[in-house]
Amino acid sequence: MTLQLETAPLVEKTPLERYVAPAKPSLIGLSRAELSQALGMLGVPEPQCKMRVQQLCHWIYFRGLTDFESMTSVSKELRAALADHFTLERPEVVAEQVSVDGTRKWLLRLPGETQGTDIGERPHEVECVYIPDTERGTLCVSSQVGCTLTCTFCHTGTQRLVRNLTAGEIVGQVMAARDRLGDWPGGVRPSDGVVPMAERCITNIVMMGMGEPLYNFEAVRDALLIVADGDGIAISKRRITLSTSGVVPMIERAGTEIGCMLAVSLHAVRDDLRNELVPLNRKYPIAVLLEACRNYPGVSNAKRITFEYVMLKDVNDSIDDAKALVRLLKGIPAKINLIPFNPWPGSRYECSDWERIENFSQVVFDAGYASPVRTPRGRDILAACGQLKSASEKLSARERMALRAMAMTD
Ligand code: SAH
Numbered sequence: 476m477t478l479q480l481e482t483a484p485l486v487e488k489t490p491l492e493r494y495v496a497p498a499k500p501s502l503i504g505l506s507r508a509e510l511s512q513a514l515g516m517l518g519v520p521e522p523q524c525k526m527r528v529q530q531l532c533h534w535i536y537f538r539g540l541t542d543f544e545s546m547t548s549v550s551k552e553l554r555a556a557l558a559d560h561f562t563l564e565r566p567e568v569v570a571e572q573v574s575v576d577g578t579r580k581w582l583l584r585l586p587g588e589t590q591g592t593d594i595g596e597r598p599h600e601v602e603c604v605y606i607p608d609t610e611r612g613t614l615c616v617s618s619q620v621g622c623t624l625t626c627t628f629c630h631t632g633t634q635r636l637v638r639n640l641t642a643g644e645i646v647g648q649v650m651a652a653r654d655r656l657g658d659w660p661g662g663v664r665p666s667d668g669v670v671p672m673a674e675r676c677i678t679n680i681v682m683m684g685m686g687e688p689l690y691n692f693e694a695v696r697d698a699l700l701i702v703a704d705g706d707g708i709a710i711s712k713r714r715i716t717l718s719t720s721g722v723v724p725m726i727e728r729a730g731t732e733i734g735c736m737l738a739v740s741l742h743a744v745r746d747d748l749r750n751e752l753v754p755l756n757r758k759y760p761i762a763v764l765l766e767a768c769r770n771y772p773g774v775s776n777a778k779r780i781t782f783e784y785v786m787l788k789d790v791n792d793s794i795d796d797a798k799a800l801v802r803l804l805k806g807i808p809a810k811i812n813l814i815p816f817n818p819w820p821g822s823r824y825e826c827s828d829w830e831r832i833e834n835f836s837q838v839v840f841d842a843g844y845a846s847p848v849r850t851p852r853g854r855d856i857l858a859a860c861g862q863l864k865s866a867s868e869k870l871s872a873r874e875r876m877a878l879r880a881m882a883m884t885d
């Protein structure tokens with residue numbers, strides 16, 4: 476019996492609106508107002524809530540505690556009540572790969588999901604990547620399990636299961652990474668890896684992992700505001716970059732409600748090509764996207780927008796493309812980030828030759844733009860840009876039925 480699976484390429488996949496909260500929820504990811512509400516539920520009198528929330532934030536996000544017991548400034552009774560109703564659980568590291576260049580990729584299992592008994596169902600997992608440099612350490616964080624979009628050069632785009640992450644699961648990636656790196660006050664750093672010569676291992680956050688962050692706006696916003704809170708993890712908004720494939724209607728809100736740095740995945744200078752590479756361009760073409768960038772709240776020469784441009788051999792890497800790119804970005808405070816294409820199993824593109832990349836970069840540089848070429852990091856462990864794809868695939872209902880039918884007739 477041969478299985479007829481759906482093979483037609485999807486332009487946009489529907490996100491699965493199923494999130495199974497853990498029986499005992501984690502406090503990670505709650506805003507100060509939500510923490511205050513939780514304390515109110517436990518009987519903490521209203522006038523005390525603000526101070527108690529401050530204490531909790533300190534223990535959870537500044538010190539990185541994983542249990543309530545060690546919160547010495549909190550009364551014994553409240554610690555017990557908190558432990559009865561909540562946890563400080565973060566995503567669990569189920570696999571770690573360390574690249575020869577020190578890049579680390581973690582496969583994180585999200586708390587609360589059951590293993591699933593249905594054929595083909597697995598726990599939900601995301602990937603998170605740590606890229607250490609001499610003076611900085613960047614954590615590449617995911618916003619969704621998979622991605623509803625289908626950019627043709629991106630491995631994540633081929634993943635079928637899509638679920639939005641909660642704010643807790645997004646902040647939880649930062650917490651899990653800091654646990655693993657001993658990146659809390661008094662923590663012990665790993666002896667087997669490269670860490671920056673900075674006070675902290677994680678100095679920068681990029682929302683460039685799996686998923687389209689502006690398709691999960693509220694959760695991403697709430698998570699990033701927690702990450703930037705000066706009393707806790709305290710990573711400045713200038714060191715947090717959100718990358719979007721161009722969800723135009725949400726760009727302004729990202730500026731006003733988050734206030735982080737913006738990166739835009741441009742990748743092509745003509746609509747016909749961008750329609751193919753980034754199918755979302757059919758909804759929001761280049762001119763509309765660039766208009767939203769011009770109006771990005773807070774944009775200035777000191778706060779430039781990064782335009783990402785993946786270098787695809789003989790597709791978008793000509794000198795004419797480079798010239799058109801600088802013409803297109805005229806008047807927008809911009810940085811251009813050239814990304815050598817990172818191949819993945821089954822990908823249909825090749826990376827441009829180095830000479831091409833250098834020539835392209837020269838045109839951009841001569842036009843007055845800093846044009847760093849993003850050194851591929853962690854390619855040996857499929858941790859570089861666009862190579863992420865967790866095993867959280869889910870078979871379609873039709874495939875499951877076909878498999879069941881097959882099992883029954885065998
Ligand atoms: N969804 C968001 C953020 C995640 S992707 C976005 O698309 O912007 C992060 C960056 O990696 C994007 O610029 C994306 O276009 C790029 N990318 C995806 N696949 C890639 C690949 N195979 N090689 C190089 N860069 C890739």
Ligand code: SF4
Pocket residue numbers: 622623624625626629630631632633684685686687720740
């Ligand atoms: Fe999604 Fe970004 Fe990959 Fe496109 S490049 S499929 S938007 S993760």
